[in-house]
Amino acid sequence: MLEKIQKMDQRIIYLVLLIALSFPMFRPLGLPVSIGQTSQDLYDFIDQLDPGSVVVLSIDYSPGAAAQIHPQTIAITKHLLSKKIKIVYMGLVQYASQFTTDAIAKAGDYNPVYGQDYVDLGFKPGEEATVSAMSKDIHATFVTDSDGTAIAELPMMADIKTASDIDLVIAFDSGGTRHWYVGQMQALYGTPVGCALNSVNVTNTMPYYDAGQVIGLLNGLRGAAEYEALIGDPGEATINLDSISSGHLVIILFILFGNIAYFGLRNSNKRKEA
Amino acid sequence: MRFAQAITLVFALILLMQFFLEVPAIETAGGHLTSWNIVIAAFAMGLAAFNLIRIHLKRVQLKRGNWISSAILLIVLVVQTFVGLYFGDNSAQYKVFFDGIISPLGATMYAMLAFWIASAAFRAFKARTLDATILLCVGIIVMLGNAPIGEIIWSQFPALRSWLMTVPAMAAVRALYIGAAIGGIAVGVRVLLGIERGHLGGGE
Amino acid sequence: MGSITTWMAAIGTLGLLSFAWKDNKFYSICEHIYVASGAAHALVLGVKNIKANAIIPLAEGKLLAIIPIVLGLMFYARFIPGQMRWTRYPIAATVGIGFGQSLPRLASTNFVSQIRATFKVWSFNSVLVIVGIICVILFFYFSASKRGQRFLQYPSRFGRIIMMMAFGALFGNTVMGRLSLMIGRLSFLFRDWLGIVG
Amino acid sequence: MSIFAPKQFFALISFIIMVGLVLYKVQQARNGKVPTIRKIAGLEAIEEAVGRATEMGRPIHYTPGTGNLVAATFAGLEVLGLAARTVARYGAQIIVTIRRPLVLPIADEIVRNSYMAEGIVESYSPDSVRYISSEQFAYAAGVMGIMSREKIAANIMLGYFLAESLMLSETGFKMGAIQIAGTDNRSQVPFFVATCDYVLIGEELFAAGAVASGNPLKLGSIAGQDLGKIYAILLLVIGSVTVNLGLNFLVDLMSK
Secondary structure: OHHHHHOOOHHHHHHHHHHHHHHHHHOOOOOOOOOOHHHHHHHHHHHOOOOOOEEEEEEEOOHHHHHHHHHHHHHHHHHHHHOOOEEEEEEOOOOHHHHHHHHHHHOOOOOOOEOOOEEEEEEOOOOHHHHHHHHHOHHHHHOEOOOOOEHHHOHHHHHOOOHHHOOEEEEEEOOOHHHHHHHHHHHHHOOOEEEEEOHHHOHHHHHHHHOOOOOOEEEHHHHHHHHHHHOOOOOHHHHHHHHHHHHHHHHHHHHHHHHHHHHHHHHHHHHHHO | OHHHHHHHHHHHHHHHHHHHEOOHHHHHHHHHHHHHHHHHHHHHHHHHHHHHHHHHHHHHHHOOOOHHHHHHHHHHHHHHHHHHHHHOOOOHHHHHHHHHHHHHHHHHHHHOHHHHHHHHHHHHOOOOOHHHHHHHHHHHHHHHHHOHHHHHHOOOHHHHHHHHHHOHHHHHHHHHHHHHHHHHHHHHHHHHOOOOOHHHOOOO | OOOHHHHHHHHHHHHHHHHHOOOOHHHHHHHHHHHHHHHHHHHHHHHHHHHHHHHHHHHOOOHHHHHHHHHHHHHHHHHOOOOHHHHHHHHHHHHHHHHHHHHHHHHHHHHHHHHHOOOOOOOHHHHHHHHHHHHHHHHOOOOOOHHHHHHHHHHHHHHHHHHHHHHHHHHHHHHHHHHHHHHHHHHHHHHHHOOOOO | OOOEOOOOHHHHHHHHHHHHHHHHHHHHHHOOOOOOOOOOHHHHHHHHHHHHHHHHOOOEEEEEEOOOOOHHHHHHHHHHHHHHHHHHHHOOOEEEEEOOOOHHHHHHHHHHHHHHHOOOHHHOOOOOEEEOOOOHHHHHHHHHHHHHHOOOOEEEEEEEOOOHHHHHHHHHHHOOOEEEEEEOOOOOHHHHHHHOOEEEEOHHHHHHHHHHHOOHHHHHHHHHHHHHHHHHHHHHHHHHHHHHOOOOHHHHHHOO
16 A cells, blocks of 8 residues: 555646646635735725725736736726726736736626726836836826827826826736836825735835835735635635645645655565564 | 857957946947847757758658657648748737647646646655755645645744745855856856867867 | 637647646647747747848948858858868857856846845844855865865755755745646636636 | 946956956966866766666757756756767767757757767767757657657756756656756756756756866866855855944945
8 A cells, every 4th residue: 555655656646636726616615815914905005095096007917927916906906996996007018908908807797987987008118217207297108098099088087197196006017017116106206006916026025015115915816815805705816726725735645645655664664674 | 269269259258348347339349249149049040940840851751750740840830930921920820829829838838837846746755865854844834835725724834934935045045046156157267268169169 | 619729729738738647649749739839930030030130230231230141151051061160150159149148147146146135134044044155155165175075064064954945945835836827727728718617 | 437337346346256266276277286176976977877778778868958058058068068978989879959049059069079079970860969949848848758759768957947847857757767957047956856866956067067077177167166155155254244343335345
């Protein structure tokens, strides 16, 4: 028996892992997720905003990081729409609009009206210089939205002109755009900045959070699941986090079995020799 | 051989100076070299394609091994290259190859690491030696610190994980960075001064 | 049940996944298609790069652009019997450029930045980091004399332990990312292709 | 001072110091003072791996990594020369797989020269060095296929690797191959450590080619590398002590 475990066919591991990862997709386990302070802070900040406030969501992640960050975009979009807060989508990385469209579609039954409840200004090249320019004059920086409609024709944009008209910016960032928002908007105009990140980028953002330059942040898939729990609407991230848990559990169990088998065999061999 | 060696050294020195100094003439020269490199690499791609085609054509001709796969490879290579050159690499026609082959298959290969990492962990994480025991314990703690299920078992796993990542792991990673810099520079000196010249057809 | 590209993607995905079970014809075909597609893409980009970085500048009268073309063509001298030696010039050029680009970055981002980042106010952790770094560096000391080796014995053993801790941590930490990727592929198969999960 | 690029001043100084230390030791070696360098376990194993592959009548797979012409790739190519000579001597078969087109002619040249050095250039097959694909994971898929279908007996991977490291080494393991791997990419080292028989970690990779050659000048460069380490340790200690004494001159200097 022990020997069998030792020399187990690798394919058994693959198969069990595959089942463990798939199972929660069909039947979510609903494992409890404890809410981290950084996620709670971001949620609280948005929750205390009045209806009609303006939040800019800067969609700055690559398709590779989408698995971790996109669920965050959806969850935050849901929260903002439910609070009747106006959303300005934009992006400093080229994939922005495709994610925006998808997030609005998946946000559910709030039926936001384009131009009144939200706008999509799309991707704008120029990196840090763009953030600096839009802080001074959004209309001059973007001129049109992602479809080419003049910003002047979008009703909600009439009152949104500079960084001072923005109540919160959230950088959905898999690269380094949050540094520009902190450096150009938060530092110079005092506009609050939040972050929605993939896990890799969390460690180097903590100094901003500790210094109060970032009001709150979400950490990868886990952060998305926490936010889904906060708004009471478990979605893709919660389900996928269940898969992460069951996947880890399976791998750890295999490692434990492997060790038990290894030591069991070693002891029985020793006994034989004795 | 001498002349080739001189080319290597001079080109490297220009780019070294471009990095450290701000001299307009060197800036321009460095810019030229960078764009030359792209062109030379592109010519090498022709060589690579020739190598690929030769090996698979031979297989198809001799009907050796899985020559059918080789034949398919040649067809895809020719068709996609033609579409890319004729319609352009931003065209809708070309996008089919990207969305249908390159990006999903890349994602799949990447995802299969989940399998490989699981079986590698099963084999390697056994408390055979001191080294392997450390690997095993730290590896499991970090896994439990990442997955929500770990927190259910013991609430301090995430904190322990983060200490392991920011103290011992960071120390080792930094040291490897520093060591790699020193080692890389030593390789650079050997190559630039022609102590190592296997690539130029020189022996020991 | 998606478009043609979704079907292509799904079939290819299953083909590659089948390798985990066993190397087989289906995998071999998908693999060869993928290899060809990757090579074709590089070829297309290569032609584009030659156009943009050599042909167009040349047409604009920038005569220097002839140099990389000549160097690039020298690669093909290998097909002329007895003229093999010409290929060493483009190689020499690219080796020089490669090292010229990478060496200063090693000195700057790998060496100076990493050392500077360790200068912190002493605490248990920050001292442990510095001691750890020094011991790992000493682990790789190659040219110690007999006496030196005796002296290095303990630091390099500690360095090895720190390294193993790091490898365990990096390994364990990567598991989550890799599982997320597999979850992404499964949800492509179940949601986007088959549509059996909401 | 204005000709110095901002923030790179200290990197330049360090670069010159490290190059100087290597040159100093190379010069010493040239004058007959050749340092003794400790052995690197993975290198010794190459001969064993080639020998075993010859006995089994199966090929050896070698990859100089998937990076461009950076130092790690060169380190991999340096060792390729020695491995290929051993292969030629034993009359074994080597398959070198390449991702970057630029590396192809160099690897080809090196393998051909190795056969020439052993006086059997006629045994060199142009099919031994194979370009696979420039796309990272297409390269990996292709190499996995080759490993499995050609039933490799040894798998040597020395150079710069990304996520493909584990794909290749797991396949090599399944083939029952002796595996020798080395990379300077710290995030991939753990996977090599977990799956391979011998691993060259970081710096060992850069030293490997030099150590294996036994060439006195190259050995000198390794001793120079060690002096570079002393320089790094001095910086670490002095910087840390001075910062805690409230003196910031070294930090300021390093930020220049």
